Amino acid sequence: MEPDFWRERWQTGQIGFHQEEVNAHLAEHYAKLTGATPPGTPARILVPLCGKSVDLSYLSEQGEQVVGIELVETAALAFFEEAGLRSGVVRSANRVRANDLGIEIVxxxxxxxTPAELGTFDGVWDRAALVALPPELRARYAPHLASFVKPGGRLLLVTFVFDGPPVGPPHSVSDDEVRALFSPFFALERLGEHDLLAESPRFRERGVTSLREHLWLGKRL
Ligand SMILES: C[S@@+](CC[C@H](N)C(=O)[O-])C[C@H]1O[C@@H](n2cnc3c(N)ncnc32)[C@H](O)[C@@H]1O
Known part of the structure; x- marks a missing residue:
C-alpha cells in the first residue's frame, strides 16, 4: 500500500481501525506476550504499524519498554497528545519519546x-498490522519482523479471515498463509477465534458474509 494512502487516511480521519479501548485480546493474553521475560524485568515490546493505539499505553502501564513504528507523523503525535503525554515528550530526528513512561514511536x-538501530525485542504485538498489508508486503513483513525478535521472544498476532471481494485493507489472511509466513521463524499456536460479523457493519456493507478474528501466539525459534 502506498504511503500516500495512509497519509490521506489520517488527514481525512478515515481511521475506523482505531480502538478507543485497550484491545481485549491483548489484555487477556498479555502474560503470554511477556512470557519469555524474567519476572520483574521490563520486556521490550515492539508494536509495528502502531497508529495511535492505546495499547501502547497499556503495555507501558504494565511496566514494559514500548517501541511503536508508524509511517504517519500525525498519528504518532496524536498518540502522545491524546494520552496526555505532550509535556514529557522529546522529539529527536525520526523519534518521539515519552521518557518517563518508556514509550517511543519511530x-x-x-x-x-533495522534491529541494528532499534535493538531486538522480547515481544511483538501485531493488531491490524499484518492485515493492513497487501500480499507482496506480507511476504516481506514476516522475515523482517522476525529479525527484531530475540530467540524465545513472543509474537501475539490478530488476523481477520473473511469471504467476499478481495478489497482491503484490512485484508483476509488465511491460517495457511500465517503458517507459511511465520513458521520458518516462530513455533505457532492458535489461541482462539471469534465471530465478528454481527459487530462489523462496514464488512457487511462490503458483501462479507463470514468474518472471524484469529489469535496467534508465536515463540521465536
Ligand atoms: C490499520 S492501521 C492499524 C494501527 C494500529 N495497529 C491499531 O491497531 O490501531 C495500520 C497503520 O500502519 C501504518 N502503516 C502502514 N504502512 C506502514 C509502514 N510500511 N510502516 C509503518 N507504518 C505503516 C498506517 O499509517 C496505519 O496507521
Whole structure:
C-alpha cells in the first residue's frame, strides 16, 4: 500500500481501525506476550504499524519498554497528545519519546527500520498490522519482523479471515498463509477465534458474509 494512502487516511480521519479501548485480546493474553521475560524485568515490546493505539499505553502501564513504528507523523503525535503525554515528550530526528513512561514511536517505514538501530525485542504485538498489508508486503513483513525478535521472544498476532471481494485493507489472511509466513521463524499456536460479523457493519456493507478474528501466539525459534 502506498504511503500516500495512509497519509490521506489520517488527514481525512478515515481511521475506523482505531480502538478507543485497550484491545481485549491483548489484555487477556498479555502474560503470554511477556512470557519469555524474567519476572520483574521490563520486556521490550515492539508494536509495528502502531497508529495511535492505546495499547501502547497499556503495555507501558504494565511496566514494559514500548517501541511503536508508524509511517504517519500525525498519528504518532496524536498518540502522545491524546494520552496526555505532550509535556514529557522529546522529539529527536525520526523519534518521539515519552521518557518517563518508556514509550517511543519511530516515525518511518517499518521496512526501512533495522534491529541494528532499534535493538531486538522480547515481544511483538501485531493488531491490524499484518492485515493492513497487501500480499507482496506480507511476504516481506514476516522475515523482517522476525529479525527484531530475540530467540524465545513472543509474537501475539490478530488476523481477520473473511469471504467476499478481495478489497482491503484490512485484508483476509488465511491460517495457511500465517503458517507459511511465520513458521520458518516462530513455533505457532492458535489461541482462539471469534465471530465478528454481527459487530462489523462496514464488512457487511462490503458483501462479507463470514468474518472471524484469529489469535496467534508465536515463540521465536
Ligand atoms: C490499520 S492501521 C492499524 C494501527 C494500529 N495497529 C491499531 O491497531 O490501531 C495500520 C497503520 O500502519 C501504518 N502503516 C502502514 N504502512 C506502514 C509502514 N510500511 N510502516 C509503518 N507504518 C505503516 C498506517 O499509517 C496505519 O496507521
Amino acid at each position: 516515525i518511518g517505514d517499518f521496512f526501512e527500520q
